[in-house]
Amino acid sequence: MENTTPDTFERSVFSGIRWNLIVSFGGQLSNIGFTLLLSRLLGPGDFGLLAAAMALSGLIETLGSLGITSALTQRAHLTDRFYSAALLVSCTVAGIMMLTIGFASPLLAAFYGKPQLRDVFLLIMWSIPLQAIEIFPLAGLQRKLAFDKIAFTSLLSTIAAGITAVWLAYAGYGWLALGVKLLVAQGVRTASFCFFAWPRFRFQPALAEVRELLRFGLPQSLSQFLLVFGRKIDDILIGKWMGTGVLGVYSLAYNLYIWPVSNIKGRISQVIFAAFSKIQTDRSAMADYYLKTASLATLIGFPVIVGFSAVCDLAVPVIMGEKWVDAIPVLRILGLASLFEVSVFPGAIYQAIGHTKAYLKIIFITRMVTASGIVIALVLDFGLEGVATSIVVTSLIGFFVYNHFVRKIISVTHLALTQVITRNGIYSVAMLGVIWAVRYASAGFLPKAAELALSIVVGAGCYWMMMRKYHPEVLALKRL
Numbered sequence: 001m002e003n004t005t006p007d008t009f010e011r012s013v014f015s016g017i018r019w020n021l022i023v024s025f026g027g028q029l030s031n032i033g034f035t036l037l038l039s040r041l042l043g044p045g046d047f048g049l050l051a052a053a054m055a056l057s058g059l060i061e062t063l064g065s066l067g068i069t070s071a072l073t074q075r076a077h078l079t080d081r082f083y084s085a086a087l088l089v090s091c092t093v094a095g096i097m098m099l100t101i102g103f104a105s106p107l108l109a110a111f112y113g114k115p116q117l118r119d120v121f122l123l124i125m126w127s128i129p130l131q132a133i134e135i136f137p138l139a140g141l142q143r144k145l146a147f148d149k150i151a152f153t154s155l156l157s158t159i160a161a162g163i164t165a166v167w168l169a170y171a172g173y174g175w176l177a178l179g180v181k182l183l184v185a186q187g188v189r190t191a192s193f194c195f196f197a198w199p200r201f202r203f204q205p206a207l208a209e210v211r212e213l214l215r216f217g218l219p220q221s222l223s224q225f226l227l228v229f230g231r232k233i234d235d236i237l238i239g240k241w242m243g244t245g246v247l248g249v250y251s252l253a254y255n256l257y258i259w260p261v262s263n264i265k266g267r268i269s270q271v272i273f274a275a276f277s278k279i280q281t282d283r284s285a286m287a288d289y290y291l292k293t294a295s296l297a298t299l300i301g302f303p304v305i306v307g308f309s310a311v312c313d314l315a316v317p318v319i320m321g322e323k324w325v326d327a328i329p330v331l332r333i334l335g336l337a338s339l340f341e342v343s344v345f346p347g348a349i350y351q352a353i354g355h356t357k358a359y360l361k362i363i364f365i366t367r368m369v370t371a372s373g374i375v376i377a378l379v380l381d382f383g384l385e386g387v388a389t390s391i392v393v394t395s396l397i398g399f400f401v402y403n404h405f406v407r408k409i410i411s412v413t414h415l416a417l418t419q420v421i422t423r424n425g426i427y428s429v430a431m432l433g434v435i436w437a438v439r440y441a442s443a444g445f446l447p448k449a450a451e452l453a454l455s456i457v458v459g460a461g462c463y464w465m466m467m468r469k470y471h472p473e474v475l476a477l478k479r480l
Helices: 006-041 044-063 068-074 080-112 117-124 127-143 147-170 175-197 207-241 244-278 283-320 327-341 346-352 356-379 383-406 414-442 448-470 472-476
Strands: none
Touching: 006 147, 006 175, 006 244, 006 283, 044 117, 044 175, 044 207, 044 244, 068 080, 068 127, 068 207, 068 244, 080 117, 080 127, 080 207, 117 175, 127 147, 127 175, 127 244, 147 175, 147 244, 207 244, 207 356, 207 383, 244 283, 244 327, 244 346, 244 383, 283 327, 283 346, 283 414, 283 448, 283 472, 327 383, 346 356, 346 383, 356 383, 383 414, 414 448, 448 472
16 A cells, blocks of 8 residues: 555545445435336336346446456556557447447347337447446546545436436336436436546557456456346346246346345445555455455445335335336345345455456356256246245355355455354344334334335334444444
8 A cells, every 4th residue: 555554545445435325325216216206107018128128238238348447447557558458449349349239139129029129229239338438537536536426426327317217208208218217327427427537648559458458358357247147147038938027027126126236235346446456465454344344235235125125015016006016025035135245245356456367257156056046946937036036045155155265365254254244134133123013013003105104214213223322433434
């Protein structure tokens, strides 16, 4: 840590986490609000069409990302030649991806038996060049640990995209509202990042830097592809075997389940990857921060997951409408899976030290286990609840697989991590007991909307008081 004391570094890291969580919470809560509002205006078929398109196009886009953002963030010193190599590769890959999706769109639509999907693919592919541009300023902000600007941009893009989508949905544009929502969000993000941190460099491409970038980026890109594959294979198979209407129900349930994983774990992981890149030679310090990070993720993530599972049978019909009630059991089952996923951070460790090939091995193992479980559930005709249960089982397996490989780099045992999770999970269990007591006492006396509001307020207040007494540092997000 050049010119930085351990105390100063830790304050910088947890300040980054604080800003990233606080502002992104606002953005993602807004996103959930817009999604719930859109669920009122649109039907499962509209959500299913977009989910089907995103499942296949997302795989293509991820395979072509080549981990360039991570490469620019992880590298100790950046030169004009390395920036030029990244620009050359990103533009080339973006062009190839657009051509691939454009020419393959009729075949991809035929895969699902939905001709209108061709138009969905042709719309959402225009986010690709924006993603290619975003790479450079985003990496610059991550290197500076400027996560306040990243989080603010995410909030701004979410609000702009949500307002646009709601207006289009209200005007009767159906799935187009969801597609435009993605494009507006990406456009605002890219423009804002470029305003904050577009790097200045001279274009000096060199073959040696291109090769170096590809050596780091190809395994990283394959790892991300497998991660997305593990998260999208259920969408692909459900859309193919059960239809896009059923996929719409599952997709909305899955998006709500994945929220704490992507927006609590994901935001924290984004910060600690950049932080670990700066202390990658000090494995003892990395182990210490890893356990502190796992503690923070569970103290913040578990109450969100447990609380929503406790009230989703009220929230879905009250907020989203009766047409979505089939999502309730799926939501509750998937909540268990997110408990296992939110507390491990293998990617931040392996990417920070540049071991992207080893990380690829980890992801390959866990995603193949996930895909196998989903296929078994579908073949045996266990329905959506069976698919969700398979994800719970494979997430538990993945938890131990991830930490097994983390132990190869830093001294974090299964016992140490499990103790952190168990100790912090007690507070969420206590909150759950309070919510159940409130619901039992108010059942039959209050309308569903009032019971939902009372349960949320009492549960959140109970958890806040426990944190204030036993973990005040979490409320401040200072040092853990």
